[in-house]
Amino acid sequence: MLENTIAAAKLNKAKIMFPGNVYVFGHVHTDTVGEDQPFAPHTAKGKLRVRMEQMLNQSWRSDGVPYTIVRFPDFYGPHVLNPLYGRIFQNALVGKPMRWYGRLDVPIEFCYVEDAAEALVTAGLSATTSGETYHVPGPEVTTPKEWLDEVRTVAGTQSKIRTAPGYVVTLAGIFNPLAREFREMLYLKEERLILNGTKFRTKFGGIPATPYRDGIRKTLDWFKNQHPRFPASHQKSRSFLTILANCLNRTATGDVLCNICTIL
DSSP states (O other): OHHHHHHHHHHHTOEEEEEEOGGGGOSOOSSSBOTTOOOOOOSHHHHHHHHHHHHHHHHHHHHOOOEEEEEOOEEESTTOOOTTHHHHHHHHHHTOOEEEESOSSSOBOEEEHHHHHHHHHHHHHOTTOTTEEEEOOOSSOBOHHHHHHHHHHHHTSOOOEEEEOHHHHHHHHTTOHHHHHHHHHGGGGTSOOOBOOHHHHHHHSOOOOOOHHHHHHHHHHHHHHOOOOSOHHHHHHHHHHHHHHHHHHTSOOOSEEEOOTTTO
């Protein structure tokens, strides 16, 4: 799909906005991770993401296809229905236990999905960001325990928090390919990896950063009212496209293509 996006951008003289993630870094040993952090992926997903970003850079250098990468931590918010975060909010609303995989005390950050869309559009529509990468962190560093406590407090149900250590996921992976894939990425829930947003903040004067309590409240309100008619993956795709379209409508649209295949 990325090859098609590059080809379409070249044909239409358009710019590609690409949402990056932290898989490309592998294990890190710095307090925060800036745009100059070397890529050192040790997982299949991380290596794939490096190849994709290299494709964008190559097309920019060889064919003049402009792109901007904006890198985020994990998303949460309306329409984010992946098996981890979607289930947390659903269970919190009805008082069921919230399941977390990995450590509860590791420093971590989350990005509210509407903040991610706004940051992606802001950087992508700028005429001076082609070939550049920007990091967008969450509103503050927290821990899974603190964040889950906030979820159950706002939900008003005081759901219990249950953890699944890595060895449990490893055992499940013997029989379940999805669990095996998740185990490969579990290090992100067991090790500190915090993005440094100085470059984005300096360039644009600030970073979209909905406080966790506000984002959690909006997310719980959405889950209270949502009535899914489509499979989760389809609904999520429609949602992020809608969020991006709304951001574009609030700005000068310009000629921009957004490749969101890797978010979905």
